[in-house]
Amino acid sequence: MKTAAAYIRVSTDGQLEYSPDSQLKVIRDYAQRNGFSLPEQYIFREEEGISGKKAEKRPAFMQMIGIAKQKPKPFDCIILWKFSRFARNRRDSIVYKSMLRKQLGIDVVSVTEQLGDDKLSMLMEAIIEAMDEYYSINLAEEVKRGMQEKVSRGEPVTPPAFGYMIREKAYLPNPETAPVVQSIFRRFNGGASFREIAQELNALGIRTAKGNLWESRAIRYILYNPVYAGKIQWHTADTVGRRSDLSALLTDGRHEALISPDLWTQVQNRLNQSQAKQSKHAKTAQPTILSGLVRCSNCGARLVKSSRSSFQCQAYAHGTCNVSHCISVQKLESMVLAVCCADLNSCSISLELSDCSRNRKFLQVQLEREQQRLDRLRCAYESGVETLEEYQEEKQRLKSQIALLQEKCCLFLSIHSEEAYTLPTLLLNPDILPLGKNRLLGTFIKYIVFDSQNQHLEIHYQV
The missing domain is CATH 3.90.1750.20 (Putative Large Serine Recombinase; Chain B, Domain 2)
Structure with missing residues (x-):
């Protein structure tokens, strides 16, 4: 007997005639009539009110897709009440149906819209997808129009604000x-x-x-x-x-x-x-070598860079800690480096030139690859494949990744010969940028506690 999965979603509380239980009932009947078993662990149900516009915002859907990718395949088909439950936009519908059917060998079946494998059925499914997307867009526009009308009359459209x-x-x-x-x-x-x-x-x-x-x-x-x-x-x-x-x-x-x-x-x-x-x-804000490492001695929150080029307890800045830990960035960095150099002066790091060259070459390849991805993303946006929102989001992610790789490259570029480097030598090296030193400190420091009242540091090293 073949195994099936069920995916259930309702968009609004008003769809009582097609509630989750109602959908599950017709899906179970279909599975029984067509010789499918439907295990409880393969019944995926969204919470009521979740929209079908974006797949990544549907936890049960993404869980179902993740399980479907397992080897061997856990089920042979996914049964829906209607195709509109699967997705409300054609892009998600095409991408995930194609992956399930062509790559994983898992069919997607609608109980109320049964189609075959012929060309006419493919056309009908495409028409259904387009109609579902039209319905979703049209409904959103109607809701927006209604909200705008309420606002124009001075009526509230959101829950009451504090007060x-x-x-x-x-x-x-x-x-x-x-x-x-x-x-x-x-x-x-x-x-x-x-x-x-x-x-x-x-x-x-x-x-x-x-x-x-x-x-x-x-x-x-x-x-x-x-x-x-x-x-x-x-x-x-x-x-x-x-x-x-x-x-x-x-x-x-x-x-x-x-x-x-x-x-x-x-x-x-x-x-x-x-x-x-x-x-x-x-x-004009610049990165610091202590980012994410220093904590407040009063509440344990992280110290972050403030607008006055100084560190301050994040909770104090938000109003939930009552002890100020304000200290200049330069002073705190000097205190930490002095303690680290005194504690770790005898420790050395052996770096062979071949290792450095290999790591540097690997990072440069990664950097070139990310820059090529950025170029392809720009072309995709100019061709209309990506929306402005998707383009900006992915562009920001790629730029952050490129900046990180560039910082890592600088760390290896500052090391030139086959010799043992002490940690103080690396920490005081002016050619290594702040982010590189920050990552170096993070390899052997768990966290640093700063006591502002006593001007005292407590460094907790990795064991």
Whole structure:
């Protein structure tokens, strides 16, 4: 008896007539009629509401594909209620069906859309895929149009922000949290930083809407949110990371503003000034040899480079640690290198020239290969094969990989002869870039604890 797998997905809670249990029932009936066994471990079910637009965002689907690649093949076919359950875009449908059928010998079968192997069936399946994608795109446009209409009328389209509650499709000030929002705006306008405000709220026992401790980014989000000025804002981009002013709708809301127009304007001006300073620093920021290695002695969080070319406890910067560990990058690097050189002066690393040449040559081959991939990616985008979003994402990944390989090459280029190098010699070598030294330190250091009050270092070496 052949073995089958079942894939089940519902897009919305409203599809009651085709619930997961209903889909599974018709799939089991089909498997029984056609002589397939359907083991429980091969029933893959998505949580309700998961979209079929992108395969990588469907955990059960990706698990099914991963199991299907095993040798020998675990099942002979995948049974669906409808082909639309498999994918809502033609690209994913074609890629994964082709892989399953041609490479793995696993068929994809629809209970309600049964097709054969002839040319007409292939055409019909392509038409079904196109119709499913059209339905998905059209539905998204209809939902977007409905949201835009609501926003234009000043009606809420998102859950209430901190400081509000929702009653009869309208935002109302929350008597418990609205005063907190007003206090945040007044404190920031009076000169307090994000971190200071977060620390004050945490000390008072006030928590966010989700019951978490306040962090700097949560304070920043509130200060930028125009809902507190009586506005309704809706971002049309798919994710927060790609939001921009051009993708946002902003209209007057029907709810009561918590912040006066004057206070809102003053706070936005201060935020813009702060953002300009941060942007200027970001362009001149340089890597450090201690990235990811140093921890705060008070809370254990990592020390990160701050805007003043110094290290600071990450949790302190976010407002969840109450002890500052601010120290200049140059001073901390000097302290760490001095301790390492004293502790490891007798240790040596034997590097043969042949090994260095071989490693360098291998890295250069990898580097050339990644640069060729970047060129091919650019050609694919210009030819219309890749979307702008896919091109930018993959381009960033390849550029990061190329930068990493270039740093590794610099480490080997700085070693020229067949001799034993002590660790201090390598750490103090000016030809080795910061990232190379950082990776060298990471080979023998687990982590470093810095005590700012006593100006003391505690280095934990790899055993």
